[in-house]
Amino acid sequence: QTNSGKSVKNTQLDSEKILIVYLSRTKNTKAIAEMIQQKVGGDLVELELEKPYPENYQAIVAQVARENETGFLPPLKTKVDVSKYVTIFIGFPTWGMQLPPPMKSFLHENDLSGKTVIPFNTNAGYGVGSSFKIVKELCPKSQVLEGFSTKGGIERDGVLFVMEGKKQVEVLEEVKRWLRKLDIHQKLLPKLRPPKMGINVQSSLPPMGAMK
Numbered sequence: 001q002t003n004s005g006k007s008v009k010n011t012q013l014d015s016e017k018i019l020i021v022y023l024s025r026t027k028n029t030k031a032i033a034e035m036i037q038q039k040v041g042g043d044l045v046e047l048e049l050e051k052p053y054p055e056n057y058q059a060i061v062a063q064v065a066r067e068n069e070t071g072f073l074p075p076l077k078t079k080v081d082v083s084k085y086v087t088i089f090i091g092f093p094t095w096g097m098q099l100p101p102p103m104k105s106f107l108h109e110n111d112l113s114g115k116t117v118i119p120f121n122t123n124a125g126y127g128v129g130s131s132f133k134i135v136k137e138l139c140p141k142s143q144v145l146e147g148f149s150t151k152g153g154i155e156r157d158g159v160l161f162v163m164e165g166k167k168q169v170e171v172l173e174e175v176k177r178w179l180r181k182l183d184i185h186q187k188l189l190p191k192l193r194p195p196k197m198g199i200n201v202q203s204s205l206p207p208m209g210a211m212k
């Protein structure tokens with residue numbers, strides 16, 4: 001297979017080469033994954049563990065903290081053939097202010113070298129923590145694009161699924177804005193892009209004299 005016969009027409013077909021893989025316990029991150037699929041197409045895959053986490057919140061928090069401490073990678077039931085995908089969205093909640101162990105397992109099991117990786121996240125309002133940074137570290141040979149993050153549930157306080165009604169409409173707008181900014185279809189076809197000119201930051205500023 002070669003890329004030489006590729007034409008611009010293939011832009012639409014490339015959605016077949018998009019994978020959206022996500023981890024979600026209370027379905028907030030899943031809702032974002034579905035919004036992304038609605039906009040860019042591709043295959044949606046939920047990560048499942050061989051041995052599911054406990055239902056109880058305190059118990060899962062304790063288990064995840066232990067796994068993060070020891071570097072334990074929980075075995076996945078979900079197997080994905082990533083070789084046919086060019087662009088891989090990876091979604092996860094913030095757990096213990098970092099990347100959940102099952103997503104670490106996924107990134108260890110699958111070689112995403114040469115692919116475009118795009119993280120997305122929901123959290124209880126404390127942000128992504130170090131999760132996006134860990135994604136970059138675990139995908140050293142991928143092009144990792146700007147991630148998306150929004151507030152989801154607060155399981156600690158009994159707030160589980162929140163992506164409905166007005167909130168869902170607002171978050172969909174946020175997702176659309178982010179995808180537009182990523183210019184995903186251009187990124188999917190890097191070979192068709194005009195060669196990147198050296199970016200000269202200074203030349204985009206007004207001349208000194210013009211600044212008041």
Ligand SMILES: Cc1cc2nc3c(=O)[nH]c(=O)nc-3n(C[C@H](O)[C@H](O)[C@H](O)COP(=O)(O)O)c2cc1C
Pocket residue numbers: 023024025026027028029030060061064092093094095096097098122123124125126127129151152153154155160
């Ligand atoms: C084990 C565990 C640890 C969590 N740790 C954090 C955290 O450190 N920071 C945070 O903002 N939210 C934390 N949360 C809340 C989730 O990130 C938030 O509810 C998210 O929207 C859940 O996504 P989901 O519905 O896709 O599972 C934690 C939730 C769980 C279950």
